[in-house]
Amino acid sequence: QMHGYCNMMQIYWLKLAYISVDSFDGPVQVYGFLAARDILNPRRNYLFNRGRDDPLEIVQDDDWLIQMSSPKRGIEMTSSVLVEFDMRIKIGEKEEDDLQLIDGAVSFSDMDPPINMAFTRRLCGEGGAVDINLAHMYEAAEATIQVRISEACGSGLSLCLTASGSALQQQARLFDGIVGETPCDLGKFVFAVMSLTKLVVLLKVGRGGGSDCVYRFHLFDVQKHGDSTVSFEIPDMVTIEVKVTWSTLDIPDSALEEDNRYNWRKELRSDDDDDDDDYEYDWNDY
Template identity: 40%
Template sequence: MLRVGRVASDLLRRLSLPPALARRDAPPTLMASNSAHAHPLSHQDRLSRLVYKSWIPCRLISIAHVTTRCLESQNVTTKVDMDLIGCKPIMDQVYCMPVIENSSHRDGAIYKDKSIRPYFWEGDIADRNETQLEPMMFSKATEDCLPVVENCVSHFPQSIFQFFSVQLSKTPISTGPIQLYGYIAARDLRDGMLNYVVNYSRDDPVVVQEGSVIEMTGPKRGIKMGSIVLIEFDMRIKNEMHEEEDQQLIDGAILYYEHICPWKPTTQRICGNYGDIDISVAVVEQALEATIEVVISDVLRGFSLSLSSFVDVMDDYEEIQLFHGTIVQTRALRRSVVGVPWQTMMLLKFKVGNEGCIDSGQIMLQFQAMKHGCASQQIELKVAAISVKVTWSTI
């Protein structure tokens, strides 16, 4: 087992992490750092945004420590009344999202109805190409980073629209798994193009059942919460025979407006003819783009792996599941992009192995949010090695 660094050890003593995908009555929080590079806020100011809580110990395989520098500040947040955008609670903490009229894709209504144009004026709705903007566009510091890279005032954090989870909440087939394909994509005002959050082809559908989480395949880059974000979706249940016999799950588009969006992850339901999809979304303010790259090498035998990111949103750590599957050979996981508030700590939780496996347990890594640069950590297991790289950028 690797030696636990002092900062990581202090974090773990104060952090209580929930089971994967579980909602929390008392979310974990982060203690104030005594870093010499902290912003000169008063001791009282620093404590006012942090809550001390007991921790539940978990078995650690190993943990590495990364040394980075960043500033600390307070976040200013605003709660939103979901009734303002036509959302009505259908159950505790679940809201039904209004789908734009005549926004279906299969029958081409969204392309023919010009009334949707006033809702989203950037780009061409009929253009189905994926966004060409890449993540990490401003990860390298430049001569414009003044006065110094660590305290750059030339590049600013932005509000990022973040998907925390996508779940199949209802399906006509409740007794077993189904094959699901299609997409959920966001269009923002950066280029107006499709930025896929979920994207599965009919030839390679995702197998899920009612109540299970649909693993997200994106976004490709950070989704900027400007004046408006348009979410498009077209998902179907695959039939074993012909595509025309597939059942339409959801099809249409919904809108999110600046200042009329949830600032804490909120479950919102998209209702369809043959089922419902729940999405958990929020605007992460004063955020940076974290690009997470994970490579598993030196695999001696197969093992299960789950990877989640925990992001500090209004002083509560919220979970984003990034990967869940079995590792049988050397491979790189799908690159993940997450919005992280500036001057906070992002946590990555690796859950490794099966019950009875000598390497079973949890590994917790921490990465301090920066405007530019990257940080890497290495995990050594008995069955494999895991390399983790996080690259920071403004958008």
């Protein structure tokens, strides 16, 4: 098994492009899922996953941005990547009253341009459309970003955390909200960055409802392995620690051998027994 940079997909943002209903009483509430499947692991790698009882409220003031969750791992793109989705807008008291926004799947080929450039595609459905902004990168690494709020002066701290690559300069919003009790961890965020570039982590910190915000950023060198940590100390407000851990997405060489393909498929299906996802993977799909 070789450890090296590989082709990866990075999805930066999702936006509600339009809906077929003229008006709503209140904010637009979106639920459902959007996920990617790649050759490294055929199971769904979720970027949006909300139930009807916990919809995401999106507003025009935020440019109809759909806040994504972090994927569990980077998206490998040495072969085609399947992005599938089933997203709905909550309207009535019952699910049958809701609007089907988009439902289906689209395949992104590793051979199609543009390469090393962010671009936008529109996913259209019977009830509207969602714009997806993404990039196919040659020679990239996976960055796992961990954020810890170690000290905070007072309550009502607001934080917006974004990540970008110095080469593409397209941002992904990793976190945007009010921080609860401190100290606390905000979780892990996975982001793909091209080799020989920098990972840019930007913090926007303020008080809830206030107009005065403080900005901090740091440039991390892209690596195959290892980690680095930086601490942001904002006087009279907060101390934030950001740790970035680097890794590559490696497919075991043995898994690509003809004699072992069935065994790996069988193992993957066995791992899926506890999952409600009944997709059956076959290397020949690619």
